[in-house]
Amino acid sequence: MLQNALADYRVVNPYDHYVNPQWVRFLDVLQMNVGYARCRGAELHTTDGRVILDFISGYCVHNIGHNHPRLVDALKQELDACGPAMLQSHVSDLAGQLAERLCQQAGGRLAKAFFASSGSEGVETVIKFARAHTGRAGILYAEGGFHGLTCGALSLMSNPFWTERFGPLLPATESVPFGDLDALAKKLAKKSFAAFVLEPVQAESGVLVPPNDYLPKVQELCRRYGTLLVLDEVQTGLHRTGRFLASHHFGVEPDMVVLAKALSGGLVPSSAVLMSDAVYHTVFNSLRRAIIHTSTYSENSLAMRAGLTTLDILEDEKLGQRAAAMGERLRHALVDRLSGYEMIGEIRGIGLLNAIEFRAPRSGMLKLPFLAFTRIHPALFGQMLIMNLFNKHGILSQICGNNFMVLKVAPPLVVDDAQIDHYLAAITKVVDSIHTSNAFWTEALSIGRRVLSSI
Ligand SMILES: Cc1ncc(COP(=O)(O)O)c(C=O)c1O
Incomplete structure (x- = not known):
């Protein structure tokens, strides 16, 4: 009986069994473990019919876009x-x-x-x-x-x-x-x-x-x-x-x-x-x-x-010129929309390799939940950003591997104006929710505790 159940499980999810179950857990926790049916340009089409915009490009792999x-x-x-x-x-x-x-x-x-x-x-x-x-x-x-x-x-x-x-x-x-x-x-x-x-x-x-x-x-x-x-x-x-x-x-x-x-x-x-x-x-x-x-x-x-x-x-396709022009527009718009928020540090970059640096809050209201986050894990704040962008706004992105307070903004160089606008609206909403509502923090804390209890 048990042998059959195990065999079935391996067939259903061989990656989880034979490759790297910790990676599966990681994506599950962030609710980012989705199937992708088709990827083209800057768009990733999931098996359940969503369209996700790629703003990390596999860490600068997909300069010409997916499956050109x-x-x-x-x-x-x-x-x-x-x-x-x-x-x-x-x-x-x-x-x-x-x-x-x-x-x-x-x-x-x-x-x-x-x-x-x-x-x-x-x-x-x-x-x-x-x-x-x-x-x-x-x-x-x-x-x-x-x-x-x-x-x-x-x-x-x-x-x-x-x-x-x-x-x-x-x-x-x-x-x-x-x-x-x-x-x-x-x-x-x-x-x-x-x-x-x-x-x-x-x-x-x-x-x-x-x-x-x-x-x-x-x-x-x-x-x-x-x-x-x-x-x-x-x-x-x-x-x-x-x-x-x-x-x-x-x-x-x-x-x-x-x-x-x-x-x-x-x-x-x-x-x-x-x-x-x-x-x-x-x-x-x-x-x-x-x-x-x-x-x-x-x-x-x-x-x-x-x-x-x-x-x-x-x-x-003159993608170098495009990267320079799009990057310029993106950084200006990010500065315009985000620089007034307390937790935004520097917005910087060159071409379409860009970053939004977050900083620890100084005000009491944000300080406590932020401290609770960092006590659970120094990357928790960044990962919650990623999760919010992905699940609520259909944006795939990542924080930097050696600096968890920096969100990378690096779409394929074929990204178009409408896709940049979609990103700008999404990141503005997420940054606003961090500063104005409890939901971001409470949801994230409960995820953090769940992770801790399962380690
Ligand atoms: C700057 C830099 N150098 C080297 C590497 C290693 O490349 P690979 O993963 O193809 O071995 C990476 C990977 O992310 C990188 O970002």
Whole structure:
């Protein structure tokens, strides 16, 4: 009897049983565990007939929108052609074409591409290549950054939430505060660091856009002390911030850049490390080392075709210009509507990578429930925002992974005016309800208690 019941349960919900039941619980608690039937552009159609607007883009994956019809067609044609999808024993024309276009668009010193399948793999690559190129072991990184969850990438992340219980991580990695040039100069002067790895705009720490002169000064210091400048553009690349790379806003010429996420339009895992010829030549420096660094699926033709078509779409639909214009309008409207509320801190961003920063309330009426929230869990306030936006207003969004008080606003770059207006109306209502009604707080507290009692 019990055996049959268990077998039935596995058939009904195999994910819950075989993959990650905690993830299922997490979404259940937030009442966000819904089925999606069809996703197109910025719209997600649920199996029960709702339309949800995507304002997180899978953390900057869906720059061209979900299931762009041109990309879907291109991939179907690639499959129908039955070409050498992944021989690992031939020279891939598609990889050559994609590398050429990426290097041309990135410009500066970036003249070679290494392909992989994830952002973390790209970060592992830059650690290895920087060490090989400089003969130094040390890797310096900016505090608060997010670089992925493999051991090398974790070694470049300061938030203990991600690293706890996974050590020991890589030795010889050290950090400096993002934006602090004096601290950077002191560390680099030791001449022990192969690379300084950072996001040009820190996404998960709260969408932190540095002052215009920060990255040029970072570059100057790196060059002075023989350290490679490596930019992680996994979230910021592919026109998310308006320009092809976020580093283009700041006029710097990094030695290596990591791209992933939006690179293949959200349909095939893919990443690329763009690097200078000098870096390439010290790693692949002889025939014997022709495959000294590779990855099984790296140049597979579906990923390469996806990359080429994604670049075509970004260009033809002028999505960079669109991101810049839409982002500008969005930020102005958010400031207009929200800045008078007590719990709103800063509204900031660049292109369509934006953030609404909330701050702890000062007034008695809001202070008590907020304290109760943070005592239950520091992320509870942010998650309640997400839940409200999702369930009451049909908006999918997220708080930042390294700053729970910051709500990310990052829709696909194809988002239209009506969808932006819908978001503006929704977030205004939610922020208003936080400040004017008990419902937000009482509902959230009861959810929080329910979670606590089931831990
Ligand atoms: C800035 C940044 N770098 C690297 C990564 C790691 O990418 P992946 O999850 O594809 O390994 C992420 C993932 O979110 C990221 O945001």
